[in-house]
Amino acid sequence: MESLLIPVLILVIVAAGVTLAARALSRRAVGAGPSAKVQAPRQPAELARAASAKLTEEEHRKLYSLIAQGQAMAAIKLYYEASGEGLRASRDAVSALAAHPQTYRAPSLEPQETDDDDAPQHFPYRYRAIASKGDVTREVSSNMLNDEIYGRIRTLARAGDAEAAASALTRHSDISMKQAREFIALLDD
Structure with a gap:
């Protein structure tokens, strides 16, 4: 029993020393002052x-x-x-x-953040929107359109706000206002 007493005491002293050293280092890192570089x-x-x-x-x-x-x-x-x-x-x-x-x-294709949610954004693909009524068919193809934007335009047209829908369509494509109105008229049922 006495032969184990000395190694156990040494082990306890070493553990206490390591604990104190770890505390001192952590306090030094935390209390390094305002000049220290601390990242949130x-x-x-x-x-x-x-x-x-x-x-x-x-x-x-x-x-x-x-x-x-x-x-x-x-x-x-x-x-x-x-x-x-x-x-x-x-x-x-x-x-x-x-x-x-x-x-x-x-790196060159990262989207730029904008405050305007409806601002045109260029996508790496062309989106085709097709509307038809009877014998008349119109198509708009643009890399500034996607399902979400076209869905908003259709919702505006079906709600009866044809001018806002046409304006949004011209903002997200390269067509004239006249062509946009013709396209929206085919969506408006």
Whole structure:
């Protein structure tokens, strides 16, 4: 029994020393003063968007492949090497990317935020809207239209606000107001 007393005392002293050192370091990090660089913790979705923006298309594909295969350590290593961030930041970023999947967006194609919800926006595809009544058929093709915008235009037309619908259609396409009115008249039933 006496032979175990000395090693147990040494173990208790070492544990107390480590605990005190850890507390001192954490107090120093927290109380570093106003000149210290302190970042507020980000929301996971925001962190995922920011992390995704730091990756190339190939790195993005490989990272999500590793996440899908359950290879978290390899994914963290890939992000660490690709982004140049620290290990803890890389771990947090990969966690956020796994929890909030992001599609790859080329840096030049990122949408610009606008305050106007109805402002025209260019899409990478052309949208075709077709309206017909009897023998008359009209088509509008534009890369500023999508299902949501066309749905709003149809709703305005069916509610009887043909001018607002025509105005919205001219804003989101390259047709004249006269052509927009003709198109809207075919929608108005």
